[in-house]
Amino acid sequence: MNDNTISNLSVDCVIFGFDSEKLNVLLLERKLEAENGETVFCDHTLVGHHVRVGETLDESAARILEETTGLSNIYLEQFYTFGNPDRLKKPRAKLWLESIGRNPEERVISVGYFSLVNVNSVHVSYTERHASWFNLNEIEDLGFDHKEILNKALEALQTKIKTNPLAFELLPQKFTLSHLQKIYEVVLGIEIDKRNFRKKVSQVPYIVPLKEKQQKVSHKPAQLYMFSRDIFEATKKKDFNFSF
Amino acid sequence: MNDNTISNLSVDCVIFGFDSEKLNVLLLERKLEAENGETVFCDHTLVGHHVRVGETLDESAARILEETTGLSNIYLEQFYTFGNPDRLKKPRAKLWLESIGRNPEERVISVGYFSLVNVNSVHVSYTERHASWFNLNEIEDLGFDHKEILNKALEALQTKIKTNPLAFELLPQKFTLSHLQKIYEVVLGIEIDKRNFRKKVSQVPYIVPLKEKQQKVSHKPAQLYMFSRDIFEATKKKDFNFSF
DNA sequence: ATTGTTTATGTATAAAAAACACTAAATAAG
DNA sequence: CTTATTTAGTGTTTTTTATACATAAACAAT
Structure with missing residues (x-):
């Protein structure tokens, strides 16, 4: 051939x-x-x-x-x-x-x-x-x-x-925190507490809230967020922690 | 050829x-x-x-x-x-x-x-x-x-x-904690505090102290340890933590 | 017996993770 | 227009983990 x-x-x-x-x-x-x-x-x-x-x-x-x-x-x-x-x-x-x-x-x-x-x-x-x-x-x-x-x-x-910002590759540019959380849950096969998850997100500089909400959903519309690769690159630091 | x-x-x-x-x-x-x-x-x-x-x-x-x-x-x-x-x-x-x-x-x-x-x-x-x-x-x-x-x-x-017991592959069967620590230091390019390192070791069931010390060293002889793969396999648990 | 070298050890502080329950905002259905 | 349904959003306490730090003990060599 x-x-x-x-x-x-x-x-x-x-x-x-x-x-x-x-x-x-x-x-x-x-x-x-x-x-x-x-x-x-x-x-x-x-x-x-x-x-x-x-x-x-x-x-x-x-x-x-x-x-x-x-x-x-x-x-x-x-x-x-x-x-x-x-x-x-x-x-x-x-x-x-x-x-x-x-x-x-x-x-x-x-x-x-x-x-x-x-x-x-x-x-x-x-x-x-x-x-x-x-x-x-x-x-x-x-x-x-x-x-x-x-x-x-x-x-x-x-x-x-677990250590890299891959989740955003699976999402559209604008996403909700529930979607982001769901990705970690389905990929890792775990359940995550909503409040703890959001607390963690709020400490991450490169997950930025937009001035925009979900449209046309039959429930309380969620805040939309985006991932900023620029901020990620500018702020990332290496993690040397180990655990035997 | x-x-x-x-x-x-x-x-x-x-x-x-x-x-x-x-x-x-x-x-x-x-x-x-x-x-x-x-x-x-x-x-x-x-x-x-x-x-x-x-x-x-x-x-x-x-x-x-x-x-x-x-x-x-x-x-x-x-x-x-x-x-x-x-x-x-x-x-x-x-x-x-x-x-x-x-x-x-x-x-x-x-x-x-x-x-x-x-x-x-x-x-x-x-x-x-x-x-x-x-x-x-x-x-x-x-x-x-x-x-x-x-x-x-x-x-x-x-x-x-960082997440697997590879360090032991680089050591002889019986090793000291200083040697083990050194491996993490040279492989990861970091410095580790001796006391904190040993505290961590003591919580790990599969790093077991032997009834044996270093011989013929011109300083205080160190306790020898071994890695038990059996205990490792029997006690290992998956780590689902992630960090964006 | 003194020196040099490495081992061995504990406590206090700070940071991070985990557990946990109710109110708010939107649409849909009646 | 009222109610039901669904998902969003929020704080505090407890537990666990990480960090920072200084001194005495054991051996060999001299």
């Missing part, structure tokens, strides 16, 4: 999206049809692609993200590389790879990236294969070794969000 | 060692000699090797570590993958790769692992190329993109040691 890519090197993107309620992942349908039109199997995979000649890994991830979501300049982070010799050796994987003209015997290593987007900013189903959002808790198995990749991505996200 | 390896995939190991004083890295001498015996250049690189056919990435890293140090069953962790198309394109890299029979034009991606050992457990200079320990602060440039890899490894180590 010659599409100007490196045949044994791919990038897979775990695209996390937040919808005010739950954490979701963007998956592609993987449907294999026989010649007679019957479906041989239909399941889902992460979005990924082989790396192009001359393209860096970061560029490759950004390209894949843009091709499936239309979004560019999105938070993307490399988290792990998957290279088991047998990672593409499940029966369905072989059938699928053959059907798209890849050699199912070739050992392909895949570099994992995760990215964070707000689900409302994505116009889904941009490419040939059907893309859609799945609630993280409702994902059973995935094609190839993608469940393992997803698990590792979630771990990396959880670790990273 | 056919040595049963994958020509465009390598693993590089950043082997950190602690010597009661400083943090060190194990480097290989990279000396290129002309036909007349004159030295064309001489510098240093990390230890690395191409991945073998059929070998997982973890196995590859463990093999490389054992080949250069003689050690097995050592803490090893994958931290990042380096795949820039131009990462092997510096002039010296080309000369070196040619000299060892590799194609200097091939794009090789390298998976980075770091590992932690106690310097006294290593019998250096096990292989053809001369290996030796270098104080982290005294390393200027390295061959290929290995300075960049080293920097990223140190970052990963610093992040990880």
